[in-house]
Amino acid sequence: MPEVRAGELLLRVVYLSLDPYVGSILRGRHMGEAPPEPGNVIPGRGLGQVLVSKAPGYSAGDYVLAETGWRDHAVVKADCVRRVGTGIAPLSAYLGAAGMPGLTAYAGLHHLAKIRGGENVLISSAAGAVGGTAGQIAKILGASRVIGLAGSDKKCSLTVQNYGFDDCINYRTPDWQDKLRAAFPQGIDVYFDNVGGELLMAALTNLAHYGRIVLCGLASQYHAEERPAGPNPGLYIAKRAQLFGLVVYDFEKEQDAYSEMAGEWIRQRQLVVMEDRVDGLENAPHHFEKLMRGENLGKAIVVVGPEAQ
Amino acid sequence: MPEVRAGELLLRVVYLSLDPYVGSILRGRHMGEAPPEPGNVIPGRGLGQVLVSKAPGYSAGDYVLAETGWRDHAVVKADCVRRVGTGIAPLSAYLGAAGMPGLTAYAGLHHLAKIRGGENVLISSAAGAVGGTAGQIAKILGASRVIGLAGSDKKCSLTVQNYGFDDCINYRTPDWQDKLRAAFPQGIDVYFDNVGGELLMAALTNLAHYGRIVLCGLASQYHAEERPAGPNPGLYIAKRAQLFGLVVYDFEKEQDAYSEMAGEWIRQRQLVVMEDRVDGLENAPHHFEKLMRGENLGKAIVVVGPEAQ
Incomplete structure (x- = not known):
């Protein structure tokens, strides 16, 4: 486990989101960013549960969205994460229709x-x-x-x-x-x-x-x-x-308000969530290739760990 | 002279406007219109003076903008012309900066x-x-x-x-x-x-x-x-x-209001009118080719007749 410093959180990754923009990053075609060097962590957004918090406002057990990369645990800066409220929508929906x-x-x-x-x-x-x-x-x-x-x-x-x-x-x-x-x-x-x-x-x-x-x-x-x-x-x-x-x-500051509205739509069954899930981080590359070939049905997600521990 | 029927005007063309869209029409590339057959009048907007009016609201001597084509005289339907007021801007400006x-x-x-x-x-x-x-x-x-x-x-x-x-x-x-x-x-x-x-x-x-x-x-x-x-x-x-x-x-219904505003800008020298003129309808083809080669300086106009007669 990496060290957790002031202002940081140690997360246990629950769901990893697979998104086409990550393919663009790997090809060096995303917003002028350089692609990661071989051996480095593949970028990606994850939904994680806080194991250790050294940041005010977050406690062990909280769920957050963060740039975790393709990992089962990640240390992230607390000011770069977004808290997700349980009960508004299914947790994984924050990576898709509510996210x-x-x-x-x-x-x-x-x-x-x-x-x-x-x-x-x-x-x-x-x-x-x-x-x-x-x-x-x-x-x-x-x-x-x-x-x-x-x-x-x-x-x-x-x-x-x-x-x-x-x-x-x-x-x-x-x-x-x-x-x-x-x-x-x-x-x-x-x-x-x-x-x-x-x-x-x-x-x-x-x-x-x-x-x-x-x-x-x-x-x-x-x-x-x-x-x-x-x-x-x-x-x-x-x-x-x-x-x-x-x-x-460009619309990031609207994300919380949108998630709340979308959560309501999901509860009222106006907005249906479909997911293409795979279990285990070891299956992420194969699942990602499936997404990039356009063979997914619904939001592509890797289940890295159980929701509650 | 062609016959003038009810609702029509006989115009003496004063200025003929040369515009790139006419090149598109001749190539069959304008708004899905078929190009004119050889021997037919080449399309074009002109500023003309009414010689004979058989339409209410227009009298001999009035100046109007109309689809005259490349002609020195044209019979046009009165409900397809636009009156231009003398004194608001130089008459020829109605084909360019005020038009x-x-x-x-x-x-x-x-x-x-x-x-x-x-x-x-x-x-x-x-x-x-x-x-x-x-x-x-x-x-x-x-x-x-x-x-x-x-x-x-x-x-x-x-x-x-x-x-x-x-x-x-x-x-x-x-x-x-x-x-x-x-x-x-x-x-x-x-x-x-x-x-x-x-x-x-x-x-x-x-x-x-x-x-x-x-x-x-x-x-x-x-x-x-x-x-x-x-x-x-x-x-x-x-x-x-x-x-x-x-x-x-799409903005045609604003033309009169625009012309009035532009006329004011021209009078106050906020809007400068430059024209590339040639005299005589017989010089229109050459002048048009010059426009399509991009060699004009300012609005390309053919002077077909004198302003006042």
Whole structure:
């Protein structure tokens, strides 16, 4: 066990969150950060329980979110953690629909796209942690029609049957672009983009005039060596499109308020949480690769230890 | 002379406006419109004087803006014209800084980018009808620093000496990207893009976080056979950029109010009008080619007839 100094906490990691941005970090493509050297801890957010506190305000037994990395125990600075209240939502939901992925979805739809009641919404990576939450939040915020894009029939079923999407199109079927056009006879008012590439182009083609696009993720580029080009700006002009680049860190001060609101939605079953869990830190690499291949159904989580000890 | 029917006006064209969008129409690239057949009139906006009115509210002698096409006389429907008041601004300014190009600049800066006092602004095609007006309006609306991008030293001199830009960078010099970086130590808050291509990419690279980009024109594509790709959406995300596709037709109902405001700016010498004139309709093709090669200094106009007759 490492030494715990003043202002620090020793955590026992309960859940480790697996997120695509970690893949970007490992490739040196995240916010200008250098990738970790081989042998160093792989970065990642975890939900942990305090074993030893040398910081005011925290006691042994408290649950916190922290940058734990891929570890079963971590010493972290107390001013870099966020306390999670038990009972507001299931603990693991703080890594997904009630946590940062959920805030990402909410910030994009509410603060950037300023979604209004009655609008027609398209969500890509619809079965993913951000996309699945975004579709449900769009409904909560009054969207009249929410359509998903996902990479398998199984994922599409999840979004419609569990998340309440109105429909979901498997973009790996040959006629998916025809289905997309048919799904939006009035055009797309808001497109929440977690993918880029061909899906962004198809959404733009079917965008209503003055439609808004939240640029959130780039799943189509996870395995690309080069960053491919994007749509010609003339296509945005023709649609009078509005685009918003989203980085969730900008909304961090809203995280607690969001978590409380999302916890309420979860309790009222307006917001359904689905998780793709694996047990044991030793299975994290395999589970992470599964996430990066897009084979997860719901929020990817590693169960590192029991909730209560 | 064609016959004038009820609800129509016979105009004597005084000034013909030459605008890049006409090049797009001729190439079949404008708003989904089919290009005119050979032998048909080339489209274009003109300022004309009414010779014969068969419409209530208009009398011989009135000046109006209309879709006259490249002609010395035109019969137009009265409900498709816009009256211009003499004395508010020089008549020809209604085709430029006080007209549609001016409204384009104003709508992009004020309505879309919502420019605030103290911001740092970059304008491409800075010596053009839209760009030259946009730089001046940015100053009027309180921008602390307005930098132009133009394709020659002569154009750059015009923007600084006549329009009051703080500086202008000739993007045909080898070190222009270094100069651009040096001109915006805090990053670009608002970029008004009339060009696309390499200039858009350079502006994006130097954009401040949360910077806004008005996508207005595509001068870099006037002569391209194919529509080139644009920036990777990941670049917009990293900057938390906001993009706004601008089509001035959407703001048409504000044209009269804008023209009045712009007329006041012109009288107070806050807004300087520069024109690149040629005499005689027979010189319109040559003058238009000059515009499309980017060799105009100021608003390109063909003087078809005298103002007063």
